[in-house]
Amino acid sequence: MKIQGRHTRTIWQEPDGAIGIIDQTLLPHRFATVKLQTLEDVAHAISSMQVRGAPLIGAAAAYGMCLALRADASDEHLERAYATLLATRPTAINLKWALDEMLAVVRNRPREERLPTAWRRAAEIADEDVAINQAIGRHGCALIEAAAARKKPGERVNVLTHCNAGWLATVDWGTALAPVYTAHDKGIALHVWADETRPRNQGAALTAWELGQHGVPHTVIPDNTGGHLMQHGLVDLVIVGTDRVTATGDVCNKIGTYLKALAAHDNGVPFYVGLPSPTIDFTVSDGIAEIPIEQRGADEVATMTGRTADGRIETVRIVPDGSAVANYAFDVTPARLVTGLITERGVLPPARGALAQAFPERLTRSDQPRSVAR
């Protein structure tokens, strides 16, 4: 999508073989790019959330394997790189998916072929992500068009989203926001309610910024607001992204997503999830019981970083000294609250049969469901 009118991806290969990224921790106040030269650089970029969003984490990890192989193409180093990158974030399944893809293509090759093979597959993973998201955009756009057809003349379609599942969370286009960009580019009048998304404020910092850069009308709201808006008919549909979807359609996403799904259900507002198929984990059935929920540092809750009136970036503490803080990064929305999963192969019901039927090739791979593996 566009930054200051210029088309940009979130990750790219530099001429010198380094990997370029946008440092997303500095947005929305500063736009800066970073060059990653080593495996450790990539691991740090993922764990510190310079890159974040399940699909982008997957692409970054794939490029991280390339940088690891560039330094040392041995089996030992390959395994170390896999383990190092896998440990950076526990919840997003795309990370493991991308690492498994990379391992599968290089593992049985001679050392000298490993690096070029890895570069090729990493670039494919990035390009595939873009193509997948464009397809999600087409399928989701039809939902927005249908909502637009139900509005009175002059009314906009109101989409509520949580966290950032826009192009910054992917290589390009986004998952939840791909339908929004597609509809906006087609000239459909829409408006996005962007949850600020505490504690890291990805909605206020990233979603608002990228929607603004692309010219999409939007309003930032505290996370507490969505239920009230839905009670008053001010939300036509909810679209969120996800870090992992179970074989049964449970949706793990940024903490607070479950609360919005409850409110949507209580008010008859359709609740959709945009996701590329690598986000589906066919090995997990019960999202609440089985998906590990990352707990992050207290400072993300206890402090807030922003721009002062005179333009400095400053971090302020907002919790009293001595108060404990908890920071669960994700929650799980049960499939029963989900209207549909917007995938690259269409809008699917959140159910085992529908997912297995749409992605049969995933059942023959290492991540096949346990019932098949037994």
Add this chain to the structure above:
Amino acid sequence: MKIQGRHTRTIWQEPDGAIGIIDQTLLPHRFATVKLQTLEDVAHAISSMQVRGAPLIGAAAAYGMCLALRADASDEHLERAYATLLATRPTAINLKWALDEMLAVVRNRPREERLPTAWRRAAEIADEDVAINQAIGRHGCALIEAAAARKKPGERVNVLTHCNAGWLATVDWGTALAPVYTAHDKGIALHVWADETRPRNQGAALTAWELGQHGVPHTVIPDNTGGHLMQHGLVDLVIVGTDRVTATGDVCNKIGTYLKALAAHDNGVPFYVGLPSPTIDFTVSDGIAEIPIEQRGADEVATMTGRTADGRIETVRIVPDGSAVANYAFDVTPARLVTGLITERGVLPPARGALAQAFPERLTRSDQPRSVAR
């Protein structure tokens, strides 16, 4: 309750006839008191939220009428004071209740008697609030004790609360937190999950601070977290305050309360509301359709104030320039999601009959329900 070991109320009369308050906009980083000398001082203190919380707003408005009468005890000025104070905040019904009380006692008196009468009634309103909250504490404590009896040995009762309905929101003791303080003082092992409560962070800034000052174990969490905690059995009961309860038991409270009520309902967690009876508005039946929801300034969402590492109080902007912001201050939780209303006369079901039966004297006053008024 206690500040640095010393018993303190949130509002008091100074020897010179001024009114003393705690400037709650400076907490938790600075404890400072302010002297209010005039009607305008009180109106500013309420609208700028130096004092906030429905019961404290009521007490402050009562004292505001005293300061107005001190300057000018004429009918004209009395009416102007009533209108000025009523306009400071639109949602909390205690404000109107206290102003009506004050008007009723001074209106038909000679001018020279008005001020002493007003001082007397304002002090009574403050003392009544304390007595009411102590009763709420006793009734609510029984619920916490019952939850404690169901815990395994060594386990604490986990109470989740939203916003600040602690002693800082009242004259003393609090509404939602009165049961917590009462149970804690009785030696019951409990722990409070304090929602940070965006956008003004009253949970992180005020609830955490006052619980810490009184020695109650607590953890600050983003507003997004409660649903996840309830899914995992980490919340035994929710207790919140309210700014207005309808005759039918709908609960208007800080924005986001409705989302917690939905999560509690979905997970079988009891959801209680602590309230003094002046918070009941017998003239309103449908909370969602009838209660006006205050919209406040964008800066409360777009900026955040806190303490820098070197101890300065600084405000930082967290939303991109050019992004719109919406700031609805309250939402309405339908009675069907409320387990019980903890009042000074016991724990009542959220239903018209129960409320009318418990507070029959309210039905014979100006705020009687419309069906009776007709």
